[in-house]
Amino acid sequence: MSAALRFGAAVLLALAAAAAPLATRAGTGAMQLPATGGDGPVTVFYPTDAPDRWARRGPFTLQLAEQAAPVRGNGRLVVLSHGSGGTPWVHADLARALVAAGFTVAVPLHHADNALDPSKPGPDSWKLRPGEVSRAIDAVGRHPQLAPLLSLDRVGMYGMSAGGHTALTIAGGRWSPAQMRRHCQAHIGEDFNSCVGLITQLRGGMFDGLKKTVALTALRGLVRDEAWYTHEDPRIRAVVAGVPYSADFDMASLATPRVPLALVTAAHDKWLVPRFHSDAVLAACRPRCELLAHLADGGHGALLSPPPPLDKLGEVAADLLGDPPGFDRRQLADVDQRIVAFLRKHLLP
Known part of the structure; x- marks a missing residue:
């Protein structure tokens, strides 16, 4: 065998050896940690050697290795926080991408x-959610x-x-419910659904004038809390926010x-108008934050993948x-990989 052929064979063997651990990782494990105290259950996706099988979760059919034995990935955990009225399953594609890179989710x-x-x-809900994220980390840390x-x-x-x-x-x-109320008083006609949700x-x-009047009257009566809210968990070392509510x-x-x-932002977000939410955050935090991806033709639900079937939702939702029209969901695979790359950069040695 010539020197060139021996070198080529050695390279192929090295590549095969490097790829072997990935090749044996057959599936995306899934289990649910039970609800404890006032917290709900925690769904966990993780690397496993078991093969995926089709599983039905609500309206979704997903490939998962349910209750399979976990195996070591890259040793890092990522917590996903779903949107209002959400489930873990609308983020299953991102979870699978993270698991494929070795993360537990x-x-x-x-x-x-x-x-x-x-x-x-x-x-x-916003007052409770950060603590729920921290306790989800605790729950994973207790799992044998x-x-x-x-x-x-x-x-x-x-x-x-x-x-x-x-x-x-x-x-x-730091945020305050009173900031939400003041935002809505100033911009109810421009950012209506961020103030009233799906009602x-x-x-x-x-009837638009009446709707705005009723909404503002309700907000003045219901949203009186002037306190500022923060939450710090020193274990969390990198964060990605997709189309976030942030006017408060x-x-x-x-x-x-x-x-x-x-x-991650979406130019055609009708629920959280970007100039009051994601664009305002970017204007405040740059250059100390980064725009990971901008969906120039995407709406608020673009990052739900798989998306919920629209015929199961109400008209407003x-x-x-x-x-x-014209939004191409194939680009979401690239967005997922950008999120993976960002978290790898900041969490792995």
Whole structure:
């Protein structure tokens, strides 16, 4: 064998050896840690040698290795915080991408702001969510199979929409319900659904004035809390916020994030109008944060992958979460990889 052939064979053998651990990792494990205290269950996705099988979760059919034995990945945990009325399953594609890169992923079901119980969205939920994220880390750290495979001193976090609000809080932002009320008083016609959620929409008709008046009256009566809220968990060392609710933040508090911070934005977000939310955060935190991805043709629901079936949603939710005409969901695989790369950069040695 010539020297060139011997060198080529050696390179191929080295590549095969390097790839072997990935080749034996057949699936994305999934288990649910039980609810404890006032917290909901925590869904965990993780590396496993077991093969994926088709599993039905609500309206979604996913490939998962349910209850399979975990194996060691890269030793790092990422917590995902879902949006209002959300579930872990609408972030399954991102979770799979993270698991393929060796991460374990924990998704707490946020109290009274999830698909099973959407009764208390908004500030009531936002006050609880950061603590739920921290306790999800604790729950993983107590699990006899997962804990030995992880080092929880460098945890990542991703949050979308209301989960993005949670992400910004953990990144060092401070917010107040009163700031939300003041924002809505000033911009009710321009950012209506960030103030009222999915109750109704402005449609350019004769009832729009009444809708705005009723909304502001309700906000003045219900949102009186003037306190500022923060949350720090020193284990969380990198944060990504996707289309976050952020009009209630003191933007100066985000000028110097506590940890590396990145944003994913969508230009056609009708639920959280970018100039009041994600664009305002970017204006405050740059250059100490980064724009990880901008979906120039995406709406608020672009980062839900797989997306919820619109025919199962109400009319307002379907309009606010549906993809704008021409949006190509194939680009989301690249967005997921950018999130993976950001978290690898800041969490791995």
